[in-house]
Amino acid sequence: MAKFEIENLNLWYGSHHALKHVSLSIEALKITALIGPSGCGKSTLLKTLNRMNDLVEGCRITGRVLLDGQDVYGGMDTSLLRRRVGMVFQKPNPFPMSVYDNVAFGPRTHGIRGKARLDDIVERSLRAAAIWDELKDCLKKDALRLSGGQQQRLCIARALAVEPEVLLMDEPTSALDPISTSRIEDLVVSLKQNYTIIIVTHNMQQAARISDRTAFFLLGELVEYGDTEKLFSLPRDKRTENYITGRFG
Amino acid sequence: MSARAKSFAARLLVYAGASFSMTVLLFIMGYILVRGIPHLSPALFAWEYNSENVSLTPALINTLYMTVLSLAFAVPLGVGAAIYLSEYAKRSSRLVKVVRLTAETLSGIPSIIYGLFGALFFVVTLRMNLSLMAGALTLSIMILPLIMRTTEEALLAVPDAYREGSFGLGAGRLRTTLKIVLPSAAPGILAGVILGIGRIVGETAALIYTAGTVPEAAENLLDSARTLSVHMYSLASEGLHIEEAYATAVVLLATVAGINALSAWTAGRLGRRSNGQI
Numbered sequence: 001m002a003k004f005e006i007e008n009l010n011l012w013y014g015s016h017h018a019l020k021h022v023s024l025s026i027e028a029l030k031i032t033a034l035i036g037p038s039g040c041g042k043s044t045l046l047k048t049l050n051r052m053n054d055l056v057e058g059c060r061i062t063g064r065v066l067l068d069g070q071d072v073y074g075g076m077d078t079s080l081l082r083r084r085v086g087m088v089f090q091k092p093n094p095f096p097m098s099v100y101d102n103v104a105f106g107p108r109t110h111g112i113r114g115k116a117r118l119d120d121i122v123e124r125s126l127r128a129a130a131i132w133d134e135l136k137d138c139l140k141k142d143a144l145r146l147s148g149g150q151q152q153r154l155c156i157a158r159a160l161a162v163e164p165e166v167l168l169m170d171e172p173t174s175a176l177d178p179i180s181t182s183r184i185e186d187l188v189v190s191l192k193q194n195y196t197i198i199i200v201t202h203n204m205q206q207a208a209r210i211s212d213r214t215a216f217f218l219l220g221e222l223v224e225y226g227d228t229e230k231l232f233s234l235p236r237d238k239r240t241e242n243y244i245t246g247r248f249g
Numbered sequence: 250m251s252a253r254a255k256s257f258a259a260r261l262l263v264y265a266g267a268s269f270s271m272t273v274l275l276f277i278m279g280y281i282l283v284r285g286i287p288h289l290s291p292a293l294f295a296w297e298y299n300s301e302n303v304s305l306t307p308a309l310i311n312t313l314y315m316t317v318l319s320l321a322f323a324v325p326l327g328v329g330a331a332i333y334l335s336e337y338a339k340r341s342s343r344l345v346k347v348v349r350l351t352a353e354t355l356s357g358i359p360s361i362i363y364g365l366f367g368a369l370f371f372v373v374t375l376r377m378n379l380s381l382m383a384g385a386l387t388l389s390i391m392i393l394p395l396i397m398r399t400t401e402e403a404l405l406a407v408p409d410a411y412r413e414g415s416f417g418l419g420a421g422r423l424r425t426t427l428k429i430v431l432p433s434a435a436p437g438i439l440a441g442v443i444l445g446i447g448r449i450v451g452e453t454a455a456l457i458y459t460a461g462t463v464p465e466a467a468e469n470l471l472d473s474a475r476t477l478s479v480h481m482y483s484l485a486s487e488g489l490h491i492e493e494a495y496a497t498a499v500v501l502l503a504t505v506a507g508i509n510a511l512s513a514w515t516a517g518r519l520g521r522r523s524n525g526q527i
């Protein structure tokens with residue numbers, strides 16, 4: 001079943017046409033990878049899904065984005081949308097506060113109070129992000145003092161704490177060392193059971209390793225979209241083949 | 250010149266500059282302390298002022314009133330305006346540029362001009378007479394651009410990644426501003442407030458024609474009230490109590506140092522708070 005249905009999406013930053021006639025259907029409880037050379041619009045597409053582009057001046061959108069059949073741009077409350085569609089950024093961006101407060105920020109935003117309930121959510125989220133064992137004894141610690149990999153897993157826990165249905169990840173491992181990267185990859189694969197995941201990556205091996213479906217973009221256009229295995233072994237489009245074999249980009 | 254010689258010369262220059270400014274500062278402070286401390290007598294701290302004891306206690310109290318009152322007007326307005334400019338207005342908007350330019354221009358105007366404006370507007374037109382209120386309003390206009398600019402700079406220095414993280418969790422602009430942006434910017438905002446306090450405490454020109462020079466502690470907002478700086482100015486210009494003027498200067502120095510220490514302490518606590526509970 002399709003979680004997101006993107007229909008003929010066009011996006012302009014001022015006069016720059018950043019997404020061109022993109023139609024794409026994202027399957028629920030699968031990992032979808034968005035790949036393509038720098039500047040092709042991967043982050044832009046990701047941000048249209050939870051309307052983070054609303055914050056960009058001069059950004060204009062046509063077409064439709066449906067979440068479970070509901071038009072995201074048709075008067076949907078952005079706060080509720082972002083609760084359902086969480087986001088993890090390229091550079092880990094924990095807030096300058098304690099580990100606990102970072103994770104509890106989202107639930108508190110949505111009106112959850114009471115220490116027992118928050119304690120429970122914090123623990124569950126940190127467990128889900130595979131970082132509970134490392135942090136359970138230092139929940140009061142300043143999040144900025146964690147390592148980069150820990151910070152990124154904390155950000156994943158923070159996103160999970162509001163119980164989203166979809167997780168958007170924009171190159172979540174590009175700022176991390178290989179060991180942290182592989183931990184996050186394992187984590188992403190395990191999260192697939194409960195969450196629909198859309199991940200942007202520059203790392204071809206990473207896309208091949210963890211994703212079920214892959215979409216290849218070039219200059220704002222969707223060139224090819226299909227099962228990851230097929231796309232990497234038997235690309236239909238010449239441009240896809242050139243990209244995944246490293247002939248450009 | 251070889252690279253080593255150049256770097257040596259540069260270092261020399263830096264050290265010379267640093268030691269020169271240190272020396273001047275220490276000299277001024279030392280001079281005031283040496284001339285002032287011997288004249289710090291109990292009479293100088295008498296509760297009531299009279300022309301014998303030239304007590305500074307009423308002026309000290311007035312300084313406190315003046316500071317608190319001016320800040321009570323200027324800080325909410327200045328911080329609010331800065332929040333609007335940096336968090337709500339479009340970053341490229343005309344209004345933002347105009348307001349910023351105006352603030353910059355206003356902060357360069359000599360304080361006597363503010364004094365003149367305050368005298369004409371608050372004292373005469375609004376019939377506040379020479380009063381604590383007229384003085385505080387004048388000073389708050391004077392420090393408003395300073396508070397606004399430092400706050401705006403502190404807010405703009407907060408990484409956008411924090412805002413994105415907060416919006417991404419479904420928080421609105423208000424919550425993002427209050428819980429994420431403001432706490433991170435608090436030390437910078439406080440630095441601006443400290444500068445503002447410095448200007449209030451040190452001001453004379455803008456106060457003489459707005460708050461007046463009555464050397465008694467104000468009992469209500471419409472009482473005339475001389476602050477420590479104005480008090481010092483009066484003593485010095487009358488020429489009869491130069492020693493007491495130096496002693497008053499010592500107290501003024503101590504007051505400013507005390508305020509700065511208090512602010513630094515608060516900034517430290519705020520910084521820690523923003524890393525703790527929300």
Ligand SMILES: Nc1ncnc2c1ncn2[C@@H]1O[C@H](COP(=O)(O)OP(=O)(O)OP(=O)(O)O)[C@@H](O)[C@H]1O
Binds near residue numbers: 013018036039040045
């Ligand atoms: N806020 C913005 N304002 C104007 N143009 C933008 C903005 N954000 C992105 N763009 C432009 O839109 C195009 C797509 O950008 P986007 O960030 O989506 O690319 P990307 O595929 O994520 O690239 P990368 O792999 O480098 O992250 C680029 O040409 C970029 O310059």
Ligand SMILES: [Mg+2]
Binds near residue numbers: 042044170
């Ligand atoms: Mg990107």
